[in-house]
Every structure is written in C-alpha cells, then in structure tokens.
Amino acid sequence: MPFNPEEISIRRITVALDCSPHSRASLEAAAVIAGALHAELSGIFVEDINLIRVAELPFSEEIHLHTARSEHLDPERVMRLLRLQSRQALALLTETAERFGIPHSFRTIRGPVPAEIIAAALEGDLLALGRTGRTLTCRKGLGTTAKQAVREAKTHLLIAHSGFQPARPLLVLYDRSKAARLALRTSAGIAGGRGALHVLLLAGNEREAKTMREEAESVAAGAKRGIEFHVIPWTDSEMLSQCIRMIGPGLLVLGDEMEAIGKETVHRLIDRLAYPVLLVKTPA
Amino acid sequence: MPVPEPLGHEKLYNRCDPAEFSFESTAELDEKVTISGQDRAWQAIRFSVGMKQDGFNLFALGPSGTGKQTAIEHYLREKAPDEPVPDDWCYVYNFETPRQPKAITLPAGKACEFSRDMNGLLEALFTIIPAAFSSEEYQEQEKTIKERFEERQGGAIEELEKKASENNIALIRTPSGFAFAPLRKGEVLNSEAFMRLKQGERERIEKQIETLKEALQSIMVQIPKWQRESQEKLKELNRQVATFAVKPLFEELKETHREHTAVLDYLDTAEKDVVENFIRFLEKEPQPQEVPTGMADIRSSGKSRLFNRYRVNVVIDNSKNGGAPVISEDKPSSQNLVGDIEHLAQMGTLITDFTLIKPGALHRANGGYLILDARRLLQEPLAYEALKKAIRTRQIRIESLAQLYGMASTVSLDPEPIPLDVKIVLTGERRLYYLLSAYDPDFSELFKVAADFDDDMERTAENRRSYANFMATIARRENLRHLDRSAVARIIEYGSQLAGDSSKLSTHLQSVTDLIHESDYHAGENGRELIVQEDVERAIEARRFRAGRIPGKIREAFLQNTILIDTQNEKTGQINGLSVYILGDQAFGKPSRITARIKMGKGEVIDIEREVEMGGPIHSKGVMILSGYLGSLYGREQPLSLSATLVFEQSYSGVEGDSASSAELYALLSAVSGVPLRQSFAVTGSVNQYGEVQAIGGVNEKIEGFFDLCRERGLTGTQGVLIPASNVRNLMLREDVVRAAAEGAFSIYPVTHIDEGVEILTGRPAGSLREDGTYPDDTIHGLAVARLRTMAEKQKAFNEPDR
Incomplete structure (x- = not known):
C-alpha cells in the first residue's frame, strides 16, 4: 500500500505546558512530530483553579517540602507565580516552534487542570503532555493529569518523559489490529527519513509472524528507511516491558485498542515505561 | 774563581729522538690511555673509590686542562661494570597524604615493568568498571534501591492523600510544597463556599486539615532519612560491584609483584581508591589534544590528573646499566643535582603532581x-649547599628553590626522600680546594680524599710512550690525521717546553690536544696523510706569530730607541736585566735597563721602585738582600759611606719578583768599582746574601726575548745571557737560539756566584779576599774597596772640618 500522509490525521497538536522538565520534553517531542507531519502547535497553560482556591481559603497553609515548615499561602503570590509560569510557557513554545519553523498559538485557561487539558485537546488531533507535572516528590508512574488523559482523552496522546532523544529509534507494537495499523502508519510518517523504525510483532508463532511482517511492511511502505522487525510471543506487560527496554526506543508508539493486548495492558505499559509514548486512538 | 764556559748547544734543548719509537705513526698504537706519572693522584683515587665509609669523597685538584675529569671518568667507567647494578626508583601517589608522594625501590628493570603494569591496569579499569556498572544485574539492583525510596516516599504521601480524600480533603501541590483544602464534588471549595459552611463544620475541617498537616510534616521529616538510607544502600552496592570488578585485576598485579612489599602496600591502597572513585571511570575520557609544552590540556586536565594518581613515575631506570652508574653533570645546578618538581600552566595557575617530579644527577x-666540576658547582646558587646536605644526610630530598625562597606561593609537593649511596668526585683547581678547605668547615668532613694532579711528570721513556698513546687517542677520537714519529717527538719536546723543564713533560693535555688540532690543519694545508714534524713546527710558529703583536711592538720600540737598551757598548752602573710578561696564555721575555748610581751616604741602597710604590715586596726583599751582601763584602773593616740608587729605567708599571736582583748587584758593583759592564749581555737570576746566584722562572722566554732583540740588531758573537746554573735543566730554547749558540753567535753562561758573572760582564776578575783581609788592587772588589775607602775618608773629612 503506498504511503499517503493524508491518512495521518494529525494537523494540530495541543501541548500542555507547565514548564516542568517533562512538559519541556513533551514540547520538544511534539515539535519533532509536528515538523514531520506538517502540523501546527497549540500551547495551553492551565492556571490551577484548585491552587487559587486553596490560596484564598482563610486557613490555607503551605507545607514546605524540604523544611516541613508551614506558612500561610498568599493568594497574590500564587497569582503572580501562575502569571510568571504562563509567560515562561509562552516563551518556551515560541522558541521551540521557531526553531522547528512550525506555526504556533498559545492561550492560558483557568480551571481544573486535567479537565481543562482534556477539553482543550478536543480542538486538536494530538495532545502532548508530560508524564508528571511540577512535583517536588519522586513519582514513579504517571501523574494525575496524564493518567486521566490516558483514560479519557479522545485524541491521540503523546506522553513525554524528560530526556527525550529524537535520534533514537521509533518502536511500534503491531498485532494486525486496526489500532496497530494506524499506529504503524503514523510511526512511518513520523520516522520519515530521520530515524530507524523498529516493529515489535506480537505473534504467537512463526507463521503468524511471517504474515504479520508482510502486512506490516505493506502498511509502513512509506517509511523511507529500513524497518527492523522483532518478534515476541508474549503479551503480558512484564515481558513486553523487558523487550521494549532492550530496544530502548526514543518514542514508543502504541494503539489504544489492540487485539493482542488489552487496553489495561497498554495503560500499564505507559505507566511503567519511562519512555515517551505516542498513544494512537482509534477513530470511532 | 774560574769563569764558566758558555753552554754547549746540546744543553739548551733536550731533543727527543724519533728513532726511539718503534712505530712509524700513531695509527699503529692502541687506544688505551694510560696517563702515568700521576702516581700520587691515582693512589688517592683508588683509595677514595675503595673506601665505603661516609665522607671519603674525592676532590681531584690540579690545573685545568690536565685531563683530570677525563682520566677519572675513564677509570670509573672501566671499574663500574664489575660493581652491582643499583635498584630502580619510582614515585607513586600517596593516597593518604597526596602532598607527599611515596618513593618505591625495585630491582633494576622492575620499575618500568611496574609502571607498564599500572598503565595496563588503568586502561583495563576503563573497560571493566563501565562494563560492570552497565550490566543488567547492576542496573536492576540500582533501580530497585531507587524505586524502594520512591515507593516509600510516594507511598507515604499517597496514603496520606488517600486518607485526606476519605474526609473530602485534597492534597494540593503548591509551588514549594503541599497544602490541604476541603473538597466538594471533586473540586476545592472556594472561600465563599467555605464561609457559608456552619461554624462547627468549618472547625471540623480545619481540625482535620491541622491533623493531616502534622502527619505530612512528620512524613517530610522522614524523607531525608529515607534518602540517606537509600544512598547508603546504593553506595554499598556500588562498592561491592566495583570491588568485584577490579579485584581480579589487582590480584593479578599483586601476584606479579608479590616479592615487593612496598608495591603490594601501594596496590592495596590504590585498589581501595579505585573502588571509592569508580564513578570517574564511568565518564568518557576525552581524547588528548596537542597543547604547548608546559601547559596543561584544559579539557582533559582535571580528569587526566585524577587518573595520574594510578600511574608510576619512574625516576630511575637502571635496566640498561651494566653496573654502577658513572654520571658526569655539566650543569650542576641545585635542580639538576637533587631533582625538581615541575609545574604546568593551567588557566594562569601552576599545577603539579608527582608525575612531574624530575630526577637529578x-x-x-x-x-x-657522580663527577662534578667544582667551579661550576660553586657558581650555581645553592647547588653546593644542596650537594653537601644530600651527602651529609645520605638522602636526596627534592626541594624547589622557588618554594624555599617564597617566589612561588602555590602548594607544592614534598616527595619522600630517597636514600643516597654515591661517591662524589669533584674536580677543580688547587686554589678552589685550598679555599674550600680553609673556609668551609664541612668540606674536609665530606671530601676527605684529595687527588693532587701534578702539573708535569718526568720525561721518562714510559711517559714519552704514554704521550704518544695519548696523541693516538686524540687523533682517533677527534678524527684527525695520525702523527708520524717525528711529529710525536716534536710534541714531546713541546711538552717539555710547556713544563718549562727539559726533564719533564707537561700534564696540561688540553694544550697538547690543541697543538695536535692545529698541526692537523697545517698537514691538511700541505696535503699530507700524516702530521709530520714540520706541521707541528708550523703550528707552534703560527701560534707564536698570532700572539706576537705586543712583543713585536716592544721590539720595535727597542730598535727605534724609544726604549733604550744597549746591546753593544760598555757602561758603568748600567746593565740589561730580563723580565717575563704573561698575557693570556702567552709568555714572552723583555730586556730592561737597570742602572745604579752612587753618592756619599750612610750605606743604604735606595730602591726607587719601592720609593714610588711601584715595586712589589719580593722585589724590595731582593734589593735589601743586596744591601746585606754589600755590607758583608765591603763593610766589615770600614763603614759604607755611600748611598746607592737603583732603578728599572723606562718602567711604567710595577716590578715584582727577585729575578733581577743579580743584575741589580752587577750594576751596583760596577757603579762602586767604576768598571763598566758589557752591554752585550743580559742577566737574570736572584742572589742571596752570600752572592750565590739562585734559580728563577721563565728562563727560556727571557733568553729568547733578549736573543730576538740582538738578532734584529745583528748578532755579533759577543752577545749572550747570564743565567743561574741551576736553571740549565729548564732550558728548552727555540731552534734559532740553539742554532746561534752552536754557531758561537750567541752565548748562554751558567752562573753560580756573583763573582763569576762580574768577570764575564767586565772582563776583570772579581777578586778573592786575601789573608790580610784585602782584595787585589786591579780586581772589581779591590777597586770597589778603594773607592769606598776614598768616599769614607771624604765623608769623615767633611763631617770633621775643624780637625
């Protein structure tokens, strides 16, 4: 099947910015994809309504992480800080977009962060956000917003991790499902002539693997570089995680509704693996 | 007293017969240099070398150019191979006190091996350690430890968050930490809604939040502790992994060097250090870049210097020595003797480490x-002190002069001293030795043996053969033409001329070497294969000509009568004395007119040179001796009623030495007796109070100086020189002087007593004292006594006019 970029329906990427390291990585990854797919960037900064409200409460107190000291939370200071972060987010977006030569826009919204981001994502085709937001403690898995987005977002999702390396290979999981085909085609488009594309075939046996490979080659015919195929018979998240780690991808591309692995496994992989993930949602 | 006959020509020059040599040219001689005739010095050298006790170091003293250093070096190099090869020395990093690098000794050749092994180990560490730390097993364990901490921290907060949530309270992340807020339907209550709550509800929420806050605070207090525990675990893991990775490498090395305890100790500490600093081996080492000498590579300097600590600085490698080392240091500065700690410039500062320790002589x-030139040693600031300190303490301690004198204020190193066991040989002039002996109390303690090299040696057959061997060696070593035996004979004669003694040979081998070089040049000019006698003669003549400007000018002044010297007539109270001038390395003789005048007086002889302070003490002493002689000769029976004045005519600089005292006496006797002296003679020789003529120096130059003037004016056969008889053995006169003497054109009289000389100079006997205490009337003394008596009577009459 000849490669047709029109089939990849990503024209606008919504980037949730909070200036955290993961968020910066998500902007970088989004810019790479936007560059490859000729998409535009739409940056959003959400002023956390909960934080504003806490600050306005008469008894509000902030407990400092490194000293455990508590101090009254001043609403004005919180507002000043939010405005500063917003300006930083805009500057970051502008600098990145100009560096990649991508059209971009930016807006600040006030409200509950996850809900506002998921709602704003509906205006684009892909939502890019960091694994976690600004956090002072160690967090192993996904943050609240990312978790909610994985579950509820209707658009494709790019969850980035600090230390994003575009030069590393793209890895896509393939199982012949519609979601996997779309994920593979999208990957081929993103990879373009830049990096290597690795396809992890989730095949139970050799024959199936062969068929799967032929099909995948056909789906990803647009990839300008050679494709490297890997075959694994396992579909549990533990074994899959290990295999993915061995390849060490720069971006992991997953279909949301794959046949070989369930939604829960996909979500667990996203939660567990410390790699940038592109979750391709199957259109209804 | 019989008058001596002029010396036969054979007495004027001691020829060396080429026929005595069995070889045709020096090409046939072996190369072995055996400088004989220095038995005293050689015995001292052998004694010093054989003495193993402290302080029996050697000072070889003698004139420069006598080949002391070459000969000693040659002797030691022959002896050294039979002595044991000393151990190697190296400096290693001191892991406990880095400022004090450790010195390790190893058997010869082992230090380089150890250094190579350490370099290999370092290279291997860059592979082994990253491999161990990138292994899946390690990554997994490291991850587990980190995750455990994250889980512990995150879990505690999540649990609290959950507990809060059960009470409709949210844990909100703020810019610097956390805050708790009441929730309603998943959203934080705003202040208006909160205020609309009943008083009791608000108080309950606040109380709950207060409790949660305290719980959160107690979690936060725990976090640093958990973090510490986690880091400790990680550190322990790293230590175990690093130890496991590096141990086999170190064990292998320890096995190789199991016999060397110091190395084993060093390897133990190095192993611990590698384990502690394993992280450094995980970084990529930058490629070294070319940087100007003396500057550190800025990009890699910090890292490379860190790894330098595992390197070995081999300061002494004796693997190629076949015995004890014989070192000659041409520039014995303090740093060149005891070593130095060099520095590298980095970003405007000076840095150093133990790899920059440089060994000294x-x-x-x-x-x-160790052979050193004493003069050079003393010229180098603090070098002599550094050497003495090393000998006295029997150890080499490297101290930077800049540090000692506060010229560099950077922190430097204090390397561990190395035990010293060395025989020092200083070579230098005698004056230096005597000065050091007199003024340095340490000197005689540290240099107990003096090898006194003589200026000359006996001209025996054996030594003549040695001279020939030396010529052969020079010709070979310096790639010159060989000398035929006539040239060898002539150079031996030159050796005697240099020694100023016909029965000796000079040990100033540098002059001999120079003459061979110059003769080789002339042989080349003449297109000869070998140097022959003629070439040597030409070289000597050319050298004389080159240095002949001043003697030539003086001679010209004589011929033009600018300086008055009579070589023909007879004059009363006037004589030709002879003196020697030494300019640079050239000596030449010059006649001087000496005159004596007398008048009535009290018996004193006035030395005009002394009166005007142009006469040196020895000269003045000589003149005073004359007074004693005259007094004893003529003043026994009557008072000396004269006053005599003596002067070196046309002398415009000082006069020193007593070699003119006999000439002065002749002039005085002539003046007193009134008998004229033959001006065709020149006289040299000192005299004592008994009228005996004594030996002087520079006899050859003096004779040749007068001969040259006579030859220029024309030899008449009446001209000659009176010399002390004891100087006959010193005669090595020029060929033209000898020839003139053989032809009877020029005479040299050996004189033992003033009376002999007087008769030669006046043609009248001096006169012997008769039993009645008088001298015959027609003799010099008779005439002198008569004249003195007349003067005494005149003076007496003058003093007593009334009688």
Whole structure:
C-alpha cells in the first residue's frame, strides 16, 4: 500500500505546558512530530483553579517540602507565580516552534487542570503532555493529569518523559489490529527519513509472524528507511516491558485498542515505561 | 774563581729522538690511555673509590686542562661494570597524604615493568568498571534501591492523600510544597463556599486539615532519612560491584609483584581508591589534544590528573646499566643535582603532581659515581649547599628553590626522600680546594680524599710512550690525521717546553690536544696523510706569530730607541736585566735597563721602585738582600759611606719578583768599582746574601726575548745571557737560539756566584779576599774597596772640618 500522509490525521497538536522538565520534553517531542507531519502547535497553560482556591481559603497553609515548615499561602503570590509560569510557557513554545519553523498559538485557561487539558485537546488531533507535572516528590508512574488523559482523552496522546532523544529509534507494537495499523502508519510518517523504525510483532508463532511482517511492511511502505522487525510471543506487560527496554526506543508508539493486548495492558505499559509514548486512538 | 764556559748547544734543548719509537705513526698504537706519572693522584683515587665509609669523597685538584675529569671518568667507567647494578626508583601517589608522594625501590628493570603494569591496569579499569556498572544485574539492583525510596516516599504521601480524600480533603501541590483544602464534588471549595459552611463544620475541617498537616510534616521529616538510607544502600552496592570488578585485576598485579612489599602496600591502597572513585571511570575520557609544552590540556586536565594518581613515575631506570652508574653533570645546578618538581600552566595557575617530579644527577648516580666540576658547582646558587646536605644526610630530598625562597606561593609537593649511596668526585683547581678547605668547615668532613694532579711528570721513556698513546687517542677520537714519529717527538719536546723543564713533560693535555688540532690543519694545508714534524713546527710558529703583536711592538720600540737598551757598548752602573710578561696564555721575555748610581751616604741602597710604590715586596726583599751582601763584602773593616740608587729605567708599571736582583748587584758593583759592564749581555737570576746566584722562572722566554732583540740588531758573537746554573735543566730554547749558540753567535753562561758573572760582564776578575783581609788592587772588589775607602775618608773629612 503506498504511503499517503493524508491518512495521518494529525494537523494540530495541543501541548500542555507547565514548564516542568517533562512538559519541556513533551514540547520538544511534539515539535519533532509536528515538523514531520506538517502540523501546527497549540500551547495551553492551565492556571490551577484548585491552587487559587486553596490560596484564598482563610486557613490555607503551605507545607514546605524540604523544611516541613508551614506558612500561610498568599493568594497574590500564587497569582503572580501562575502569571510568571504562563509567560515562561509562552516563551518556551515560541522558541521551540521557531526553531522547528512550525506555526504556533498559545492561550492560558483557568480551571481544573486535567479537565481543562482534556477539553482543550478536543480542538486538536494530538495532545502532548508530560508524564508528571511540577512535583517536588519522586513519582514513579504517571501523574494525575496524564493518567486521566490516558483514560479519557479522545485524541491521540503523546506522553513525554524528560530526556527525550529524537535520534533514537521509533518502536511500534503491531498485532494486525486496526489500532496497530494506524499506529504503524503514523510511526512511518513520523520516522520519515530521520530515524530507524523498529516493529515489535506480537505473534504467537512463526507463521503468524511471517504474515504479520508482510502486512506490516505493506502498511509502513512509506517509511523511507529500513524497518527492523522483532518478534515476541508474549503479551503480558512484564515481558513486553523487558523487550521494549532492550530496544530502548526514543518514542514508543502504541494503539489504544489492540487485539493482542488489552487496553489495561497498554495503560500499564505507559505507566511503567519511562519512555515517551505516542498513544494512537482509534477513530470511532 | 774560574769563569764558566758558555753552554754547549746540546744543553739548551733536550731533543727527543724519533728513532726511539718503534712505530712509524700513531695509527699503529692502541687506544688505551694510560696517563702515568700521576702516581700520587691515582693512589688517592683508588683509595677514595675503595673506601665505603661516609665522607671519603674525592676532590681531584690540579690545573685545568690536565685531563683530570677525563682520566677519572675513564677509570670509573672501566671499574663500574664489575660493581652491582643499583635498584630502580619510582614515585607513586600517596593516597593518604597526596602532598607527599611515596618513593618505591625495585630491582633494576622492575620499575618500568611496574609502571607498564599500572598503565595496563588503568586502561583495563576503563573497560571493566563501565562494563560492570552497565550490566543488567547492576542496573536492576540500582533501580530497585531507587524505586524502594520512591515507593516509600510516594507511598507515604499517597496514603496520606488517600486518607485526606476519605474526609473530602485534597492534597494540593503548591509551588514549594503541599497544602490541604476541603473538597466538594471533586473540586476545592472556594472561600465563599467555605464561609457559608456552619461554624462547627468549618472547625471540623480545619481540625482535620491541622491533623493531616502534622502527619505530612512528620512524613517530610522522614524523607531525608529515607534518602540517606537509600544512598547508603546504593553506595554499598556500588562498592561491592566495583570491588568485584577490579579485584581480579589487582590480584593479578599483586601476584606479579608479590616479592615487593612496598608495591603490594601501594596496590592495596590504590585498589581501595579505585573502588571509592569508580564513578570517574564511568565518564568518557576525552581524547588528548596537542597543547604547548608546559601547559596543561584544559579539557582533559582535571580528569587526566585524577587518573595520574594510578600511574608510576619512574625516576630511575637502571635496566640498561651494566653496573654502577658513572654520571658526569655539566650543569650542576641545585635542580639538576637533587631533582625538581615541575609545574604546568593551567588557566594562569601552576599545577603539579608527582608525575612531574624530575630526577637529578644524584638520583641517576645513586649506587655509583657522580663527577662534578667544582667551579661550576660553586657558581650555581645553592647547588653546593644542596650537594653537601644530600651527602651529609645520605638522602636526596627534592626541594624547589622557588618554594624555599617564597617566589612561588602555590602548594607544592614534598616527595619522600630517597636514600643516597654515591661517591662524589669533584674536580677543580688547587686554589678552589685550598679555599674550600680553609673556609668551609664541612668540606674536609665530606671530601676527605684529595687527588693532587701534578702539573708535569718526568720525561721518562714510559711517559714519552704514554704521550704518544695519548696523541693516538686524540687523533682517533677527534678524527684527525695520525702523527708520524717525528711529529710525536716534536710534541714531546713541546711538552717539555710547556713544563718549562727539559726533564719533564707537561700534564696540561688540553694544550697538547690543541697543538695536535692545529698541526692537523697545517698537514691538511700541505696535503699530507700524516702530521709530520714540520706541521707541528708550523703550528707552534703560527701560534707564536698570532700572539706576537705586543712583543713585536716592544721590539720595535727597542730598535727605534724609544726604549733604550744597549746591546753593544760598555757602561758603568748600567746593565740589561730580563723580565717575563704573561698575557693570556702567552709568555714572552723583555730586556730592561737597570742602572745604579752612587753618592756619599750612610750605606743604604735606595730602591726607587719601592720609593714610588711601584715595586712589589719580593722585589724590595731582593734589593735589601743586596744591601746585606754589600755590607758583608765591603763593610766589615770600614763603614759604607755611600748611598746607592737603583732603578728599572723606562718602567711604567710595577716590578715584582727577585729575578733581577743579580743584575741589580752587577750594576751596583760596577757603579762602586767604576768598571763598566758589557752591554752585550743580559742577566737574570736572584742572589742571596752570600752572592750565590739562585734559580728563577721563565728562563727560556727571557733568553729568547733578549736573543730576538740582538738578532734584529745583528748578532755579533759577543752577545749572550747570564743565567743561574741551576736553571740549565729548564732550558728548552727555540731552534734559532740553539742554532746561534752552536754557531758561537750567541752565548748562554751558567752562573753560580756573583763573582763569576762580574768577570764575564767586565772582563776583570772579581777578586778573592786575601789573608790580610784585602782584595787585589786591579780586581772589581779591590777597586770597589778603594773607592769606598776614598768616599769614607771624604765623608769623615767633611763631617770633621775643624780637625
């Protein structure tokens, strides 16, 4: 099947910015994809309504992480800080977009962060956000917003991790499902002539693997570089995680509704693996 | 007293017969240099070398150019191979006190091996350690430890968050930490809604939040502790992994060097250090770049210097020595002797480490011999002191002069001193030795043996053969033409001329070497294969001509009568004395007119040179001796009623020495007796109070100086020189002088007593004292006594006019 970029329906990427390291990585990854797919960037900064409200409460107190000291939370200071972060987010977006030569826009919204981001994502085709937001403690898995987005977002999702390396290979999981085909085609488009594309075939046996490979080659015919195929018979998240780690991808591309692995496994992989993930949602 | 006959020509020059040599040219002689005739010095050298006790170091003293250093070096190099090869020395990093690098000794050749092994180990560590730390097993364990901490921290907060949530309270992340807020339907209550709550509800929420806050605070207090525990675990893991990775490498090395305890100790500490600093081996080492000498590579300097600590600085490698080392240091500065700590410039500062420790001559000579030129040593600031300190303490301590004198204020190193066992040989002039002996109390303690090299040696057959061997060696070593035996004979004669003694040979071998070089040049000019006698003669003549400007000018002044010297007539109270001038390395003789005048007086002889302070003490002493002689000769029976004045005519500089005292006496006797002296003679020789003529120096130059003037004016056969008889053995006169003497054109009289000389100079006998205490009337003394008596009577009459 000849490669047709029109089939990849990503024209606008919504980037949730909070200036955290993961968020910066998500902007970088989004810019790479936007560059490859000729998409535009739409940056959003959400002023956390909960934080504003806490600050306005008469008894509000902030407990400092490194000293455990508590101090009254001043609403004005919180507002000043939010405005500063917003300006930083805009500057970051502008600098990145100009560096990649991508059209971009930016807006600040006030409200509950996850809900506002998921709602704003509906205006684009892909939502890019960091694994976690600004956090002072160690967090192993996904943050609240990312978790909610994985579950509820209707658009494709790019969850980035600090230390994003575009030069590393793209890895896509393939199982012949519609979601996997779309994920593979999208990957081929993103990879373009830049990096290597690795396809992890989730095949139970050799024959199936062969068929799967032929099909995948056909789906990803647009990839300008050679494709490297890997075959694994396992579909549990533990074994899959290990295999993915061995390849060490720069971006992991997953279909949301794959046949070989369930939604829960996909979500667990996203939660567990410390790699940038592109979750391709199957259109209804 | 019989008058001596002029010396036969055979007495004027001691020829060396080429026929005595069995060889045709020096090409047939072996190369072995055996400088004989220095038995005293050689015995001292052998004694010093054989003495192993402290302080029996050697000072070889003698004139420069006598080949002391070459000969000693040659002797030691022959002896050294039979002595044991000293150990190697190296400096290693001191992991406990880095400012004090450790010195390790190893058997010869083992230090380089150890250094190579350490370099290999370092290279291997860059592979082994990253491999161990990138292994899946390690990554997994490291991850587990980190995750455990994250889980512990995150879990505690999540649990609290959950507990809060059960009470409709949210844990909100703020810019610097956390805050708790009441929730309603998943959203934080705003202040208006909160205020609309009943008083009791608000108080309950606040109380709950207060409790949660305290719980959160207690979690936060725990976090640093958990973090510490986690880091400790990680550190322990790293230590175990690093130890496991590096141990086999170190064990292998320890096995190789199991016999060397110091190395084993070093390897133990190095192993611990590698384990502690394993992280450094995980970084990529930058490629070294070319940087100007003396500057550190800025990009890699910090890292490379860190790894330098595992390197070995081999300061002494004796693997190629076949015995004890014999070192000769041409520039014995303090740093060149005891070593130095060099520095590298980095970003405007000076840095150093133990790999920049440089050995000195003492390190290289340790276990063997070190030869130094004393004058050069003393010219170098603090070098002599550094050497003495090393000998006295029997160890080499490297101290930077800049540090000692506060010229560099950077922190430097204090390397561990190395034990010293060396025989020092100083070579220098005698004056230096005597000065050091007199003024340096340490000197005689540290240099107990003096090898006194003589200026000359006996001209025996054996030594003549040695001279020939030396010529052969020079010709070979310096790639010159060989000398035929006539040239060898002539150079031996030159050796005697240099020694100023026909029965000796000079040991100033540098002059001999120079003459061979110059003769080779002339042989080349003449297109000869070998140097022959004629070439040597030409070389000597050319050298004389080159240095002949001043004697030539003086001679010209004589011929033009600018300086008055009579070589023909007879004059009363006037004589030709002879003196020697030494300019640079050239000596030449010059006649001087000496005159004596008398008048009535009290018996004193006035030395005009002394009166105007142009006469040196020895000259003045000579003149005073004359007074004593005259007094004893003529003043026994009557008072000396004269006053005599003596002067060196046309002398415009000082006069020193007593070699003119006989001439002055002749002039006085002539003046007193009124008998004229033959001006065709010149006289040299000192005299004592008994009228005996004594030996003087520079006899050859003096004779040749007068001969040259006579030859220019024309030899008449009446001209000659009176010399002390005891100087006959010193005669090695020029060929033209000898020839003139043989032809009877020029005479040289050996004189033992003033009376002999007087008769030669006046043609009248001096006169012997008769039993009645008088001299015959027609003799010099008779005439002198008569004249003195007349003067005494006149003076007496003058003093007593009334009688």
